[in-house]
Amino acid sequence: MTSRGDNEAPMTIYVDAGAESSGSGTSTDPFRTIQAGLDAAIPGARIVVRAGIYRNRNYGTDKSAGWVANIRQGGTSSSYTTLEGEPGAIIEFDGGAGVSISADYVAVENFIIRGPGESMTQEEVEEHRLEHETPGKYKGNGIVSWGPHHHIRIRNNEITWTCDSGIRVNKGDYVEILYNTVGHCTWASRSAPSALVIAEATNIDDNDGLKMRIEGNTVHHNKNRLPFYAPRGMPPGAHPPFPWYGTREAKKIIDGQGIYLTRNHDSYKHGRFLIANNLCYNNGINGISVHHTDRIRITHNTLVNNGLTTKNEGRQAAAGLAINSCNDVKVFNNIVQTRDDSDLAFPRYGDITRDKYEGNMCGRGGIGKIKTGISMVSDFEFEDEASHNYQLKASSPAISAAWKENSPPALDLRRKPRPNGEVPDEAATRTSRSLESYGEGTADLQQSFTTRVRILLLSACSAIKLKRSVAAAALANLDSLITDVT
Secondary structure (H helix, E strand, C coil): CCCCCCCCCCCCECCCEEEEEECCCCCCCCEEEEHHHHHHCCCEEEECCCCCCCCCCCCCCCCCCCCCEEEEECCCCCCEEEECCCEEEEEEEECCCCEEEEECEEECCCEEECCCCCCCCCHHHHHCCCCCCCCHHHCEEEEEEECCEEEEEECCEEEECCCCCEEEEEEEEEEEEECCECCCCCCCCCCCCCEEEEEECCCCCCCCCCEEEEEECCCCCCCCCCCCEEEEEEEEEECCCCCCCCCCCCCCCCCCCEEEEEEECCCCCCEEEEEEECCEECCCEEEEEEECCCEEEEEEEEEEECCCCCHHHHCCCEEEEEEECCCCEEHHHCEEEECCCCCCCCCEECCCCEEEEEEEECCCCCCCCCCCCCCCCCCEEEEHHHCCEEEEECCCCCCCCCCCCCCCCCCCCCCCCCCCCCCCCCCCCCCCCCCCCCCCCCCCHHHHHHHHHHHHHHHHHCCCCHHHHHHHHHHHHHHHHHHHHH
């Protein structure tokens, strides 16, 4: 364990599941459990978790087990406390959570997180639906923060088979959920979970800028198997769509979105949301659903074949990008294809004000009462839809077809820059003609900002015919300049 002086790098703590003893947290004498490493952390520490399998206490024997890791020591504005997995670091849990975030200025990065859902039968999960207190095994989240907490970064994780949400942040502010994969989650909970959720966001200041980012995630095959049941009543800000909703008698499954923003209107008065470059396919209801939330931009997402929950199970005829009772919503350059033509690709519900649709495309599915900003196409020409490769072929109608928005995402889903000087493609991923990635595999918000500045600088140099040598010198100093200002 390396300590930190006033001008030194953050403390680094090491964890290794194969350690022979409990250890002291150094590189040569690591802790054996993630929690031991977290408990030894000071603000801004970096907890490095080596390859191995890490499980909660009483794994496999206690249905009411807790989390594998609970982050109680936060960081600072200049140095997040970071829980970081090395390649092969796997968290397996059958309790309340894989990772619980209980502090501010926290990052969780580069883990494989697996819940217990894959082995559960329908009979087993139905057995626990009507219990007054469901055991933790049947309601565990992959990464969760119940809040109120702020400055949370969840990045580069692969989360599967959780009984409840893969990623959930309640009562948060300044939240970044970036480049994660969430699949086969929400299978066994009665709480109407969705795969990736921000709920009851709570602003900590009066900054009206962009503070909540959901970018570059792949969200797939997340489906509810139980009707929603709320024995203690509805959560704060809920708006039950039907009298039977949440009762023990409920039979229909109408929940299970891919990406879901919900119940943020009353508690989040300052700040904007961005949902960009996400790929959502084969989720239970809609790929993206925004509910009682204001000030959102939804751009360059690819939503394909959602509506995995059947209409016989009770779902609505909606399986795309849904807006419900929102104000100030911008829906730009998304492509949506439903499972069949009877589903709405762009459903709208409730009172919606100050909304704008531009540059969107719809394959299968209807667009309802939306009059402008959505084009119908017969075939998006994905590379290989059968194997879930939703990159666009060079001949796709979505190539170079996007509406030119202000400040479009600089990178696509694969973290490749969108080309400068061209009309960008719609959707989350580009074709094989994409430029090379800047630092693929390690992109973060600062890198995204760096890439954007680099593109703007090159464009400006070209516009004023600056000598290439001067432009090259400026680019050479760009990273240090950005570090100074950020």
